[in-house]
Amino acid sequence: MRPLEGRHALVTGASRGIGAAIAALLAKAGARLTLLGRNRAALSEQAQRLGGTVHLEVCDVTRPEEVRRALAGAEAALGPVHILVNNAGQAQSQPFLKTELELWQRMLEVNLTGAFLCTQAALPGMLSAGWGRIVNIASTAGLKGYPYVAAYCAAKHGLVGLTRALAIELAQKNITVNAVCPGYTETALLEESLARIAERTGRSVAEARGTLARSNPQNRFVRPEEVAEAVLWLCLPGSGAVSGQAIAVAGGEV
Incomplete structure (x- = not known):
């Protein structure tokens, strides 16, 4: 079955980790894909692995002019975007009193403003098509607090709030808006976080892994x-009644 046959799906942060896994499943379901990220070589490798109809756009989602150019290029290549997955994100930890304004702003820009810009650019095509799916990759940090990542938590809580507000605004437009909120996930981002924890605490990476894994029931x-x-x-035709939700994928943590 290819339930997304004929649909154009755009995934940000698509070259690795969660974004790459999402792109692979959407392609298997029949979607035409635009992979968006900052590294063309990594995007090209992912496109070769996927095969099928894949378009690439190199873009920093925090830059409005780049987002507009990338969405215009994607629509010129594959038509209006029907499915938008706002996956691009970044995490950085720092005790609150040591959190500088630059770090605070960067967390907001990458994790929240980027989704705002991409959604604004893709939404007119969905409205014209009369069908759309917007999925924001938030985090359990959008549903609860964690120490030493106040800026990240604030950004992800904001992304969940954006999801809920936009879902109501688009409720009668045949466009759903949802958030998926993973717990700690086996990605390169996690490995980077474990290395920082080990460096700052003097514990081994294995010990840090054990501590974080235990947060998952x-x-x-x-x-x-x-x-x-x-x-x-959430992207399938049968999920049309599900909107405004923040779904935790975290083994029962939330």
């Missing part, structure tokens, strides 16, 4: 494919 990390399965379900 299943005592493990989430797999990118598990997050992708939740995203795919």
Whole structure:
């Protein structure tokens, strides 16, 4: 079955980790893909792995002019975007009193403003088509607090708020807006976080892994494919009654 046959799906941060897993499932479901990211070589490698109809756009989602150019290029290549997955994100930790304004602003720009800009650019095409799916990859940090990541938590809470507000605004337009909120997930981003924890605390990376894994009641990390399965379900035609939700993929943590 290819339930997304004929649909154009754009995934940001699509070259690795959760974004790559999402792109693979959407392609398997029949969607035409635009992969968006900052590294053309990494995007090209991902496109070769996927095969099929894949378009690439190199873009920094925090830059409005780049977002407008990228969305225009994607629509020129594959038509209006029917499915937008705002996956691009970044995490950085710092005690609150050591959190500089630059870090605060960067977390907001990458994790919240980027989704705002991409959604504004893609939404007119969805409205014209009369059908759309917007899925924002938030985090359990959008549903609860964690120490030392106040800026990240604030940004992800903001993304969940944006999701809920836009879902109501678009409720009668046949466009759904949802958030998927993973817990700690086996990605390169997690490995970077573990290295920083080990460096700052003097513990080994293995010890840091164990501590973070125990925050999940299943005592493990989430797999990118598990997050992708939740995203795919929200993009399917049969999920039209589901909107404004923030779905945790975290083994029961939230």
